[in-house]
Amino acid sequence: MITGEFDLIRRIRDLVSRRQPAPAGAIGMGDDCAVYRIAEGRYGLFSADMSIEGTHFDLSYCTPRDAGYRSMAANISDIYAMNGRGLMAFVSAGIPETMSGDDVIDLYDGMIDCAEKHGVFIAGGDTVLSDRLILSISIYGETANPVMRSGAMPGDFIYLTGSTGGSMLGLELFQAGTGGQACAESRAKHLRPEPFAGVDKLVAEYSPTAMIDISDGLSADLERICEESGCGYELHAASIPVPGEVERFCAANSRDTLRYALNSGEEYQLLFTSKLKTDKGSAFLIGKIIPDGKFIIINNNRRPAETAGFDHFRSRLKNRQAGL
Amino acid sequence: MITGEFDLIRRIRDLVSRRQPAPAGAIGMGDDCAVYRIAEGRYGLFSADMSIEGTHFDLSYCTPRDAGYRSMAANISDIYAMNGRGLMAFVSAGIPETMSGDDVIDLYDGMIDCAEKHGVFIAGGDTVLSDRLILSISIYGETANPVMRSGAMPGDFIYLTGSTGGSMLGLELFQAGTGGQACAESRAKHLRPEPFAGVDKLVAEYSPTAMIDISDGLSADLERICEESGCGYELHAASIPVPGEVERFCAANSRDTLRYALNSGEEYQLLFTSKLKTDKGSAFLIGKIIPDGKFIIINNNRRPAETAGFDHFRSRLKNRQAGL
Numbered sequence: 001m002i003t004g005e006f007d008l009i010r011r012i013r014d015l016v017s018r019r020q021p022a023p024a025g026a027i028g029m030g031d032d033c034a035v036y037r038i039a040e041g042r043y044g045l046f047s048a049d050m051s052i053e054g055t056h057f058d059l060s061y062c063t064p065r066d067a068g069y070r071s072m073a074a075n076i077s078d079i080y081a082m083n084g085r086g087l088m089a090f091v092s093a094g095i096p097e098t099m100s101g102d103d104v105i106d107l108y109d110g111m112i113d114c115a116e117k118h119g120v121f122i123a124g125g126d127t128v129l130s131d132r133l134i135l136s137i138s139i140y141g142e143t144a145n146p147v148m149r150s151g152a153m154p155g156d157f158i159y160l161t162g163s164t165g166g167s168m169l170g171l172e173l174f175q176a177g178t179g180g181q182a183c184a185e186s187r188a189k190h191l192r193p194e195p196f197a198g199v200d201k202l203v204a205e206y207s208p209t210a211m212i213d214i215s216d217g218l219s220a221d222l223e224r225i226c227e228e229s230g231c232g233y234e235l236h237a238a239s240i241p242v243p244g245e246v247e248r249f250c251a252a253n254s255r256d257t258l259r260y261a262l263n264s265g266e267e268y269q270l271l272f273t274s275k276l277k278t279d280k281g282s283a284f285l286i287g288k289i290i291p292d293g294k295f296i297i298i299n300n301n302r303r304p305a306e307t308a309g310f311d312h313f314r315s316r317l318k319n320r321q322a323g324l
Numbered sequence: 325m326i327t328g329e330f331d332l333i334r335r336i337r338d339l340v341s342r343r344q345p346a347p348a349g350a351i352g353m354g355d356d357c358a359v360y361r362i363a364e365g366r367y368g369l370f371s372a373d374m375s376i377e378g379t380h381f382d383l384s385y386c387t388p389r390d391a392g393y394r395s396m397a398a399n400i401s402d403i404y405a406m407n408g409r410g411l412m413a414f415v416s417a418g419i420p421e422t423m424s425g426d427d428v429i430d431l432y433d434g435m436i437d438c439a440e441k442h443g444v445f446i447a448g449g450d451t452v453l454s455d456r457l458i459l460s461i462s463i464y465g466e467t468a469n470p471v472m473r474s475g476a477m478p479g480d481f482i483y484l485t486g487s488t489g490g491s492m493l494g495l496e497l498f499q500a501g502t503g504g505q506a507c508a509e510s511r512a513k514h515l516r517p518e519p520f521a522g523v524d525k526l527v528a529e530y531s532p533t534a535m536i537d538i539s540d541g542l543s544a545d546l547e548r549i550c551e552e553s554g555c556g557y558e559l560h561a562a563s564i565p566v567p568g569e570v571e572r573f574c575a576a577n578s579r580d581t582l583r584y585a586l587n588s589g590e591e592y593q594l595l596f597t598s599k600l601k602t603d604k605g606s607a608f609l610i611g612k613i614i615p616d617g618k619f620i621i622i623n624n625n626r627r628p629a630e631t632a633g634f635d636h637f638r639s640r641l642k643n644r645q646a647g648l
Contacts, residue, residue: 136460
């Protein structure tokens with residue numbers, strides 16, 4: 001019996017790094033992508049992501065086309081998170097015998113809908129029969145200037161490219177079986193998350209020192225930056241942008257907006273740090289990197305992050321691991 | 325209900341090529357790998373392969389370490405089949421909660437055993453929980469000179485790098501539950517197939533016009549070369565090398581050796597065509613490319629391939645598709 005996935009992933013990582021130390025040319029591990037130096041100023045980026053029906057998506061409220069879209073989005077976002085452009089995707093699909101041919105075509109149409117929008121080409125893959133739907137996508141992209149998770153320094157400012165919280169609200173409503181049209185925007189956000197395509201402008205504007213996409217929630221992903229960079233953070237709760245719909249829902253149902261803001265996963269906004277301090281740029285200034293500790297400022301009170309809305313549920317049954 | 329996997333794969337291919345015509349730089353599709361032109365004389369090779377417990381391997385006779393080894397072997401072989409060297413592999417694994425941590429480590433050890441032997445580095449991946457073991461590996465390699473499936477011409481000679489048949493015999497014995505040490509070599513061949521590492525020498529020696537690895541059986545893979553090249557073949561049954569153990573087993577049990585030779589999958593010998601005619605080289609000359617038709621010469625009788633040992637069972641529950 002697996003005694004806790006974290007332990008297991010650590011054991012796998014230890015094994016791989018002990019038996020296979022990083023070769024020349026592979027410069028980044030444990031990031032959104034593996035980074036491979038192709039030539040001076042040119043880097044290949046690789047990421048892989050597996051989604052399984054029942055764990056990562058639920059076909060009772062998610063159409064096959066949505067399932068395809070969101071699986072592709074996760075991969076494309078990993079490339080943006082390194083300041084790259086996705087080029088090619090490889091789709092291995094385990095397809096249940098009970099799925100209709102039309103549903104399978106819808107699934108691929110969903111993947112292509114997302115890939116096409118972001119300039120990514122489905123270049124190959126594998127198709128096998130399976131008892132449930134499995135989508136295992138790997139993606140290749142390139143960049144002239146990879147931005148890692150590990151470059152944040154105390155004093156850097158923390159920015160977020162857009163609002164967060166909607167995907168988690170959408171997921172909760174679907175899981176509760178709440179029908180009707182309420183919170184349509186949050187539901188759509190959960191079904192069809194959109195990778196943040198404006199990374200070129202962002203890098204020109206902010207010269208990020210570290211970057212990650214919000215795939216597991218703002219808290220969890222900010223912790224990853226801090227872990228890789230060896231530092232802490234201070235977030236300003238009031239500065240974290242949350243969609244109006246989530247705010248209205250929380251106000252009407254006595255829910256804590258901050259919990260959604262901190263824990264909503266699969267949002268795919270980019271979270272980054274920069275030496276530049278501005279509230280005039282295209283991203284939202286939400287906090288600061290500090291030498292140590294994790295704090296959230298709520299109404300001028302500085303609280304340890306653990307007591308301020310962070311939860312280990314992390315909104316998703318997810319144990320993904322980019323870069324072993 | 326899926327009405328036949330072949331139809332479905334064709335529908336998926338049609339959809340992808342209609343919606344996403346090949347971009348500049350992607351030169352090869354429908355081959356062992358997708359080929360991407362990095363620079364003049366430098367090509368990236370990508371392949372992806374998914375194996376599912378119960379369909380592609382059976383943990384009742386295959387250890388986790390074997391399962392890891394053979395999954396990695398399939399991917400590495402795809403790169404060799406294009407005249408490439410594998411560089412990096414990305415492993416997405418769906419792991420059952422009931423699997424012990426030690427078994428998971430054995431699984432990764434098996435993948436690394438094979439990767440290490442062939443100079444491939446596990447650079448990333450994803451780990452998720454699943455009801456059964458799923459291994460979805462993608463691999464990246466490079467070559468200066470990709471050899472495609474499509475370059476065979478009438479008059480070319482057909483070569484095979486080594487004997488074939490053992491993997492199918494091993495699989496049959498395992499599936500029949502035949503215990504003991506009989507046919508140990510064939511069993512080992514099935515559990516730990518070895519990619520053919522001598523492609524450099526081969527290319528220098530033969531300048532292959534088309535090449536593929538035997539992953540689905542000599543017949544099926546030769547048909548792929550002919551399909552992509554628009555030609556036919558003539559095989560000499562007596563020239564196809566078969567392991568002594570398979571010959572002895574067939575003689576003792578009144579089985580048709582040719583059926584094993586033609587249909588054994590996951591052998592990973594390379595099958596290639598060349599303008600050069602020689603029986604002095606390191607590969608076995610087994611036939612000739614002809615303009616049209618598929619024939620096998622048995623005891624000086626030329627028979628249509630369909631009646632001469634080819635079976636659609638193809639020895640494997642496999643519907644893999646390299647390059648959508």
